[in-house]
Amino acid sequence: MSVPPPAASSKTSGFRVLAFATAIAIGVLGGLGVFTLGYGDGLSYLTKDPTACANCHIMQDHFDSWVQSSHHDVAACGDCHLPHDFVGKWFTKADNGFFHALAFTTGDFHEPIQIKARNRRVTQNACLSCHGELVNALLPAEHGGDMQLCVHCHSDVGHAGRR
C-alpha cells in the first residue's frame, strides 16, 4: 500500500491520519507483544533452565521422566538437545522455538510427538561429546559414515517416552 499523491493539503492531513494510526497500531502491537511475551514466560527460553522447556504442557511428561532419569544429575534438556557451540546452539533454539510455537499453537502435529532428523543428529552428537571416548571403537571409520543411533537401544536414558 503506497500513499496516493493528491493535492497538498489533503495529502498532509491524510498522511497525518495514517501516521497517527500507524503509531497507535505499533503501540498496540508493542504492548500486546510485551504482555504476551511475559504471559508466555518468553524470556525464560533464553536461559538454560529446564523448567522453561516444560512451559508448554506438551513437554511435561518428558520433563517429569527426566527428573527420574539416570542423566538427571549430569545433563539438562539443553545438554542433549542443543549443539554445544554458540552459533549452533542459538540457531537450534530459534529453529525449535519457532516450529514448536507454530505446531502447538495451531495444534497441527503428529501424536505422539516425534523428533525430527536434524534434532536427532543433535542428540547423537551430544551422546558422543560425553561418551565418545568410550564408544570410539564402535564409530564408523569415516566421519559421517553409517551407524546406528545410540538411542536406538538406549532409548530411555534421558527420559521415558522417546516419541
Add this chain to the structure above:
Amino acid sequence: MLGLVFVVAIVATILVTYVLVTMFSHKQDARQPFVRVTEVSEISTDPEPWGQNWPRQFDGWKSTAGDEFYGGSSALPESKLDHQPWLKRLYAGYAFSIDYREARGHAYMLYDQGVTERVTQKPQAGACLHCHASTTVLYRRVGLEAMGEEVTEEKLAADFNMPAVIRGFEELSRKPYQEVLAMLYATPDGTPGENEPVFPMAPTGGFTGEYAGQQLPEGHEMIGEAHPVTCIDCHDPETMSIRITRPGFMQGIADLAAGDGDASHLPSVEKWRAGSRAEPYDPNKLATRQEMRSFTCGQCHVEYYCANKDTLTFPWGEGLAVEDLEQVWSEKVFPDGTPFFDYKHGETGAPAFKAQHPEFELWSQGIHARSGVSCADCHMPYEREGAMKVSNHNVRSPMENINGACQTCHNVSEDELRNRVETIQARTVSLTNRAGEAVTEMLDAIMEAKAAGATDADLEEVFDLQRKAMWRLDYISSENSKGFHADQEAARILAESMDFSRQAQAAALRWRAPEAPSTEDLPTEPVQGVTPGE
C-alpha cells in the same frame, strides 16, 4: 511505505492475539480439566448427566456406535457361521449354532443381545445381563429387597454397597433373561421422567421368535431405561476413579489370588499372597492403577459359566492359563451334584465346555501383560485435547489408531506395526481353520464309530479327547484378538487342539477297524553308511 508498516503492524497484532488466546485457553484447560454442572450419584446409570460434566469421555463412548447407531435386523453384523462352517459342527446342540455373528462396538452390546436368536429362540439366564447392561443399581435394589431392607431412591443413590450388589446378582443369576431385562426397565436410572436412551433399545423379543414385537409384560412399566455399559460401571461417581463393580470379577479375582496359579503380571496379587491373607483379595482396595486399567475390562472380557443351572462363575481358582480353566471346569459339580458341562454335543453326545471370549486370560499369557501394558493402554490410549490428557473412550481395535495405541512405545513406522499384527493374525486364523478341519474330521470319525455300534462307555476316552480338542479350538476362535494378545500361546493351544482331534479321530477309527496284524516280522533296512551303495 508508512501504509505498509501500518498493515504489517495490524497483521502482527492479529497473530500475536491468536497466540495469546491459544496460550490462555491451554492454560485454562490445564487448570480445570472439567466442570461439574450436574450431580451424579450411585443411582446414575443414565450416562447423559455424566456427559454434561465429562463431555469428551461421553463423546468417545458414543462413538463406539460408529458414525450413527445402526439398528434394525438388516444392520446386524455378518454371521460367523457362514464364514466358518465348522463352527456349526463345533456348537452342534448348542444355541451358538443358531446365530453367531461378528462383534460390534460397546454401544451395541445390549441391543444385539436382545435380538440374537440365541436369546429370542432359546431360554437364557439373567446372568447374561451382568455384562451386557448397566446393572449395578438393579442388583443393589434386588439385593436390598432380599435382605429385607426398604428400598428408596435415596438409599440406592447413597453408596455402592457391594454386599447388596452381590446378593442381588446371586438372586438374578438364574432367573430367565426376559424377566431380568424387564426388572432392569423397572429400575430407576438417575434421570426420572427422561426415558429416551442414548442408544435405541432392542425391540422386545427381537426380530424373530415368539416374543417378537411384544410390549413389556404387565406390571413392568418402564421407570428407567436399560443402558449398555455406561460410566458408572467403571467409575466412582464421587471421585471418578476407576473401580470394579461386577460381582463375577470380584469373586473370580479373589479366587485367583487365593489359588497358586501364575499371577506374576499382577503385582498387587503377588503382594497379597505374601501377606497375611486374612481378608479376601479386594481389587478396589489393593490393585494398582495400572492393574485397574485392565481389571475394569476383565469384568466382562473373560471366560465364564453363564446359564441357569448355577450362578455366573469365573473359573480362575487354578490360574489363568487354558489348562487351569479347564481343570476348574472338570472338577466342578453343579449344585445338584452332577458333573459340570456347558452342553452335550449335538452329534456325539459328549459333554462339552463352551469357551467364551477369554481376552483377559489370553492377554495374561502374553508379552504385553508381562511388560506391564494394560488393556486401556492400547484400546483406550491417551489423547491430547488442548492441554488435557484424556483416555480415548471410543474403545476399539488398536489397528484403528496405530499411532496412539502402538507408537507411544514402538518407535517404528505404522506400516511396519500393521504388518507385524497382520502376520500374527493371519497365522492364527490359518491355524484356527486347520484346527476346525481337524475337529470336523474327528466328529465324522466318532459318528462312524457310533454307527458301527460303539456305545458311550466304549467311547469314554474318545469323548474326553473330543472335549479337550473342542475347548482349545473354541478358546482361540472365540477370543477376539485372532491370537494377538499372546501369539505363541494361541499357536500352542491350537496345536494341542489339533493333536487331541487327531488322537480322538485315530482312536475312533481304530475302534471300528479290524485287529491290526503284527509288525514283528516286517524286514527293516540295516544301516548302510552315509549314502546307500548301489
